[in-house]
Amino acid sequence: MTATAAPAATQLPAEWRDFFALTKPRVMSLVVFTGLCGLLAAPGAIHPVLGFTTILCIAMGAGGAAALNQWWESDIDAKMKRTSKRPLPAGRMRREDARDFGMLLSGASVMIMGLAIHWLPALVLALSIAYYAVIYTMWLKPRTPQNIVIGGGAGAFPPLIGWIAVTNEITAMPLLLFAIIFIWTPPHFWALALFVKTDYAEAGIPMMPVVKGEKSTRRQVLYYSVALLVTALLPWAIGGTGAIYGVSALVLSAVFVALSVPVGLRSTVADDSMKPEKRLFAYSVLYLFALFTALVADRMVLS
Structure with a gap:
């Protein structure tokens, strides 16, 4: 990754659809689903409002990590056919806006999880965001063919988070x-x-x-x-x-x-x-x- 953003002919004003696209909604659907299954399969019970809050925080954290991933990889995305139309390589958004959006979602998800549910699932959620945005995106992916093997942990956290949101134990x-x-x-x-x-x-x-x-x-x-x-x-x-x-x-x-x-x-x-x-x-x-x-x-x- 380089500090220079992917070249774009014209900087267009970002729309809400562009911010939504930064969260990788197709990937998020699987994240939300496995997180919900972990919550529902856990022994014990959780109030429906708190259960909804848990899943919302998991979705926000995943979306924030995805936005940070695209902020860091905007130049790489511009070189690949399947990612070249994303908001950043397509020139529809400033890189700084994507970074700030990702940090806002990530930070808010951890704080809400901690204050509304427990601090243990909040800590694991923070770890999952750091794992994907930093360990996988910034360190593993550009350096080793084992990036997916080690980085696989990034997508494996949601059911763990959902489960411990109910039980508050691992x-x-x-x-x-x-x-x-x-x-x-x-x-x-x-x-x-x-x-x-x-x-x-x-x-x-x-x-x-x-x-x-x-x-x-x-x-x-x-x-x-x-x-x-x-x-x-x-x-x-x-x-x-x-x-x-x-x-x-x-x-x-x-x-x-x-x-x-x-x-x-x-x-x-x-x-x-x-x-x-x-x-x-x-x-x-x-x-x-x-x-x-x-x-x-x-x-x-x-x-």
Whole structure:
């Protein structure tokens, strides 16, 4: 990242849609969902107003971190087709405004969480924002092909935060929910990186397919998919969930592994379709939604 903003022909006045786009709403939807599932699956109860406040703070924190990510990477985003139309590289917003917006959302989310809920989930929320905006965005992503592996923790915090907002303690179950998303992130993101690797190469980002090559990346997609199957079953194995979650986790994860096999064993690509990779990427999003839905359904039945 450089201090110079991405070149833009004309600086247009930012609209509310541009600020909303800074929060990465598509990514935020998954963050909010897993955070809500962590809250609903936790033992105990929380007042609906406080539950709503918790999810709102998680959304604000995720949005603030995303805005800071785009502020820092505006020059990189300008070089990639899939990000070049974002508000900053498109010249619709000043970088300073994006930075200030991100800091405001981030700070407000932590303070509201601490004052309205507990300071323990507020501390974890602050850690998640710093993890994504600083550790991943500023340090890992431009330096190492392991950026997604280590940086996977950034997106794994929401169910942990939702859970401890109810219980005000960190136990094995919320840590396992964190671990599931942590292990899920590499095969999910590398499946995407395999069919947009040219973008990363042109932007100078050392993503795994660019630095280590496709063969190594594909092999690791398969390894992590198998690890995900094992990790997803651990909440059931320790008695933290019932059969609804356990059977769902087994079936969903087995399908994940089955879809990763043609990706992992594919040595050459005869065309540009990348169908196995695209299928795995699409399913990986559905997988997380379905797995956490099963977690909540299991909790409702046990209650």
